[in-house]
Amino acid sequence: MDCREALLKLYHYLDGELDPSEYMDVEQHLHNCKGCFGKAEFERIMKEVVKKRCQKERSPEHLKDRIMELIHQIDINSEKSQSRPADKDSPFNTFNPS
Amino acid sequence: MTAGLLRRAETVPEKNTVNRESEFRKEALSHTDAVYRMALRLTKNRVDAEDLVQETFLKAYRFWDSFEQGSNCRAWLFKILTNLFITSYHKKSREKQQFTYDDVESHYLYNQIEGGNDKHQFSDPEKMLFNQLLDDDVKKAIEELPEDFRIVVVLSFVEGFSYQEIADIVGIQLGTVKSRLHRGRKLLQKGLWQYAVKRGIVKEKAP
Numbered sequence: 001m002d003c004r005e006a007l008l009k010l011y012h013y014l015d016g017e018l019d020p021s022e023y024m025d026v027e028q029h030l031h032n033c034k035g036c037f038g039k040a041e042f043e044r045i046m047k048e049v050v051k052k053r054c055q056k057e058r059s060p061e062h063l064k065d066r067i068m069e070l071i072h073q074i075d076i077n078s079e080k081s082q083s084r085p086a087d088k089d090s091p092f093n094t095f096n097p098s
Numbered sequence: 099m100t101a102g103l104l105r106r107a108e109t110v111p112e113k114n115t116v117n118r119e120s121e122f123r124k125e126a127l128s129h130t131d132a133v134y135r136m137a138l139r140l141t142k143n144r145v146d147a148e149d150l151v152q153e154t155f156l157k158a159y160r161f162w163d164s165f166e167q168g169s170n171c172r173a174w175l176f177k178i179l180t181n182l183f184i185t186s187y188h189k190k191s192r193e194k195q196q197f198t199y200d201d202v203e204s205h206y207l208y209n210q211i212e213g214g215n216d217k218h219q220f221s222d223p224e225k226m227l228f229n230q231l232l233d234d235d236v237k238k239a240i241e242e243l244p245e246d247f248r249i250v251v252v253l254s255f256v257e258g259f260s261y262q263e264i265a266d267i268v269g270i271q272l273g274t275v276k277s278r279l280h281r282g283r284k285l286l287q288k289g290l291w292q293y294a295v296k297r298g299i300v301k302e303k304a305p
Contacts, residue, residue, distance in 0.1 A: 057131070067130075
């Protein structure tokens with residue numbers, strides 16, 4: 001495998017999208033070619049950095065609470081329409097998230 | 099079976115509901131952080147991101163019975179999210195994709211650094227460049243990508259989905275995933291370089 005071919009397959013290599021024999025060929029080339037190895041390392045690190053920098057945010061707690069509340073509401077409404085449409089004493093409080 | 103149906107007709111089937119909800123909580127809501135982060139990168143602001151996440155989970159819950167247990171719930175949620183974003187969010191925002199770009203060479207960032215006059219500064223170019231970029235620089239560089247490219251870049255880089263999974267999530271051909279990812283990568287590198295210049299980490303080269 002020459003440099004041109006190795007670089008052509010580099011992104012697929014980094015993304016884990018090559019079959020094992022192609023993977024080995026690229027790896028072999030990178031092992032022997034300092035220039036391509038440098039490029040590959042750079043691209044690999046960039047990918048890692050982007051992932052790391054973008055994975056810190058957490059969804060706000062109030063959002064999770066609101067979603068749970070809304071889906072609970074969906075259930076209550078569907079039960080009402082299915083079984084007891086006129087029931088005004090639907091047990092809103094029977095569901096206790098643990 | 100008959101007894102179950104009878105019971106359902108007579109009383110509120112609390113057990114089923116509680117089971118369904120707790121199953122959904124365990125299987126689907128455990129992915130809220132990831133779904134929220136994707137929504138942030140797509141909508142670029144917290145308010146719209148929260149709306150999109152909420153819509154995604156409500157839709158997922160409505161279709162929960164059609165979700166094949168044991169299959170990839172995270173991919174399923176991302177599919178709903180991406181679909182909602184592409185179809186409904188656009189109608190709201192009327193954001194037109196009007197983006198033209200010059201073709202960017204491959205390995206743009208590497209070439210800029212390695213090929214530049216500043217080479218002596220970069221005995222360890224990765225460290226030098228990436229450590230000094232702020233989280234916000236990276237996020238902005240992603241958010242500035244045209245939408246089609248941004249979606250596949252985030253799904254691949256940040257979420258680690260395979261090309262085939264991305265094709266299924268976005269509803270495009272495998273070849274399209276590859277070409278968008280390739281272009282997205284190059285554009286992202288150019289964007290990161292521009293932030294590095296802005297931060298004074300590297301010097302802009304004379305044209």
